[in-house]
Amino acid sequence: MNIWEGVGARDEAKRFCELWGIPGTVLVDDENLLVDALGIRGVPTNVFVDANGTITSIGAVTPEDLEAATHRLLGAGADIDPPERRAWHWEKEPEHIERHIAKPGQGGAG
């Protein structure tokens, strides 16, 4: 859920996701509708929702908290990403970042 971009939200969100290798659904709340409804105060913030549509946690920023809240949502035995699969994409490929840094007149990845 991309928020608070200020300028070119859809392009900036796309560029960011390409830079960090983030796949899947990326929603853009450029009118702060959900931000205001949930009282979001900062980024990143994670909101956990169960199968009944009930919010089970809000927050959980550090890897440890994120893992704990995910286990609360999915069950203690749930198979979530092991640490090696969470390794930062850009630690391995610094040149990948450089390719995606937008320069004036060059256009960005988005």
Add this chain to the structure above:
Amino acid sequence: MPPEPLDLSAVEIAEDGPACRVEGLDADRYRVRGEVRVGLDPEGVVVDASAELAYVACSRSNAVAVVDLERLETLEMIPVGTEPIDIAIDTVTNRLFTADARSDQVSVIDAESRQVIGTVAVGVYPSGLEIDEAGRRLYCGDTMGCTVSIVDLDRLECLATVPAELGAGAIALDRERRRGFCANFVTSTVTAFDLDQNEVLATTPTGEGPCSVAVDRHSGDVFVVNCLAGSVVRIDPRRGEPTDELGGLNAPVGMTMGPRSDRLYVTNRGDGTLSVLGLDGLEWARIPVGTAPGGVCVHPRDETVVLVANAGSGSLTVIDLNLAGPPAEVVAQLNHPLVGTKMPEFSLYDVASGQELHSRQWSEKRYILNFFASW
């Protein structure tokens, strides 16, 4: 249908887990003097005490906001290069410098005329600045260039570079011991360098995501904010390793040392607060500011005034402090008021598919919404 906004203004919010605690909140010991609208995504902030003005680098406005601290209003926007992230002031010449990340340059502004009088080419994606007025040098962390650019403050030219690492950004100087420190966000290290020889002295591992650094001028110890780890680590440069860690922060981003070297001011981008961390290892206060705060500075002539740039709300918060130590009592943790309630419905544009998606798509599923910004 848009969800109904809730009034959370009177609610102290603490989310799950130790990273989101609100402790020591004591409104008698601080007062938010005001919150001034500036530009888009403000990051760095400095104060010109002689004019009672604050200057805020507004990265998505490509401009510097000039804020009158007495009237609490923005007087003017000074256009600079693309994406100015950090800002510094040279009180000798009354010039301002901005790190224009997407222009690979530093803009030089004459504070009196409020005009850009020059630019200096530096490394790729500059994002952190620090000035040594006596030594007449500006140090600039080049995030993608993996260097620290050293600029002559009078000749306005880049004299040398010091190798740092990927993600080089925030810089702090120990002027007495003639050492500089650069936080390398991507490699989770701090590069120490010699201010006279322009040579690397050491590279020290920190925690994950170091994005701000400060020096205790008395002990020479270095403090590093680790955004991803939610902590501040203390490093003894003589030992070249962290000696202490204070956790429980929420995506901390900005940091500055109090003038007495008895406390650190740390902005929590994750929950819209400013933490006052005593060097005694205790959190003295956590003060609500604007959304997604970043840059923070102390008024040079009045240590009781602290300014915070809020990237999310595009504002500058001015706070009056009356803190001499930790609170007498710790405020109890509170759960977020919306935990246990129904998730509001939403219908929003999806970047990946180019379609508008409605929340009913996820009905009867368990899911996590991660709120993020690209800056």
